[in-house]
Amino acid sequence: MMDMVWLGLVVGSFVSIGAYTVLIGDNPVSKVTEHLYTGILAGYTLAINWDFIMKNAVGKVQGGQFDFILPIILSLMLFARLKPEWIWISRYPVALTVGVGMGLAMRASVLSDFVGQIQGTLLPINSINNIVMIVGTITATAYFLFTRENKGPYKYVNQTGLLFLLVAFGVTYGSTASFRFELVIGRLVDMLRPDVALYTYGFLALVAIILIYGYTTKKIPWYKSR
């Protein structure tokens, strides 16, 4: 019997190459892969959320918690969105999710983000690090929040705030580059495993042949403009 784990790795390698071909331009192989991905992911999302509702709403109603009929009805009301004339019906479940979500976000923002971060900035002025934190936080917040004419003493506050924000963006840029390389490596590690590598090279050659055929015969729309 075929080893399903190994077969999975080979299939994974093939579809990954399909996805990577988009780097040479939009082409049928990449389009097929993208649609396959969206289709399976949508199916998965449908199934796992259905399972969640069955376990935590329908299951509870069956267990005697009849108040859970209400969220089931609200969930059904959400589907009224599919018909423009009935869209108002879907506003009730949306009111519940947005109201509760916003209330939770607001109360937590005040405590954890606003007060918590200000508390974290109330540092003794006894080291360069603390001074950097205090000055940086105040000026960056001012730059972020106040939009007024950039002249007089405020100009210096504004410029200092911008400097700190630029440092933050630079750090994010370097970190993002590293993160993206890690994503590729994560995929390549499976594709270049000794028991899979030969198939990866084979698929690579196969895709190259398909695309070269498309290029020479101009059967791939993307190549028509090249």
Next chain:
Amino acid sequence: MSVIKKILNMDQRIIYLGLFIALAFPILSPVIVPVVIQDYSTQAFNFAKAIPDGSYVLIEGGNAAATHPQCGPGLTANIYHLLTKNCKLVFFSITAEPAYWTQVEIDDAIAKLPASVAKEKGVNWVNLGYLSGGESGVAALAADIRSVVSKDHFGTPIGDLPMMKDINSAKDFAAVFWWGGSEGSIPYGIRQLVGPYNLPMSGSCTTNEVPNYSPYVSSGQLKGLFGGIRGSAEYELLLGVPGPALAQAMATNIGGLYFLGLVLLGNILYLVQRMRGEK
């Protein structure tokens, strides 16, 4: 067209090919260099180490297919670490895909653990699986687990799991680990668990998100942070349990240097162009 302009306008697919080779080469021929452990990782490790043996720990598993290779080994190391301390672990995931990967990471850790360590499902760990609702879901779970989850990831009723007998809210846990992957969900934990319940929290995220959460580390709301594959590799090193992260972290070397080399080259050519007065 000048040579400089030609280089600057070279076909981007050549750059792509170069990056592919730079990232694939170290996987085929690995070279290991010493890793300097970052402060955030040391803090996160020390936090895990300081959790009293036998405590109840809540873990959000947020690694998806794309982020599992980089953050997954870290969560595996975390589970290994906490189970050897006889901690009781409760897992949940706030997005659909990570619910599957969290179980993969639990299984990986269990496979590595020595036979002497207790690791029984329902007794030493429970995976509640996928929890819908995002931040509202976390708030609901924190207040009353049974109000949102009635069965675990495998469909077993919570009432049938011995470990869940005395647990029903965030108050029953000693610590939280938030393995957010690239969900961007670490602030949910800080807002709904750390703030209201005063639960100490540490976690992990992909490398690009580490700077976003650094203010929470410096304010003490987050006790430490493992970032991406490097963070996972550092956890493995600090724990002394080898795993796949170290080799993958090494594989970033040539690709990263290639990127930096291109940035330098681009800027040097730009400066030369400016000195020559070319546009």
Next chain:
Amino acid sequence: MSDRLTKISLPIWLTAIFGILMIIEFFFSVPQIVTDTNVKLRSWVTIVSAAALILGTFILTIAHVKRAYERKPGWYYSLIYIGAFAVAGALGLISVRETNFMWIFNNMTSPIGAALYSLTAFTITSAAFRVFRARNWKASVMLVCGFIVLMMLLPVGGAIFPPIVPIGEWIRSFPSSAGFRGMIIGISLGTIGLGVRIFLGRQKEHLGIREEKKEAS
């Protein structure tokens, strides 16, 4: 008038009531009935959110079915979507722990997802070579910080030049952290402001009210 009440005013009022219930529970000592109601409301939200995701998959599928039915450009790709959705959805609905379902998810969706997300590694590298220039002091600050932090993150960076690690960590932990803290404080104020606008009925887009106006016109 009553039409407006049921279709517009009542949902806005309910949004505000649900939100305020969550807020008062947190800051004030409230009767047990309020706490119990809030626990119920939060658990209901998880159910409705799950249904919203199912609705999302329906809307996407309907769009693909329409494209295939009307034979719009690239309609044959929509058939692939529909086929994949039908197979994965059907297997998943039988059981989300079904072996074939997990095999498809694990070996097709996961690798493609990882590959698609990693594509930006290539575009970011190309963009860095083409446009990431030290044109002025602002770009130079970003460039230098990005360079140092990437060097710090690469294991080889610390091996070639050990001080790069503490320097990079300092930049990340202090000036960069201060910049992000400014953003977090700003965003938290923005969240509070947005919430107040929603509760007052000044912001109604989440209820699809703008969409309806367009349709009416």
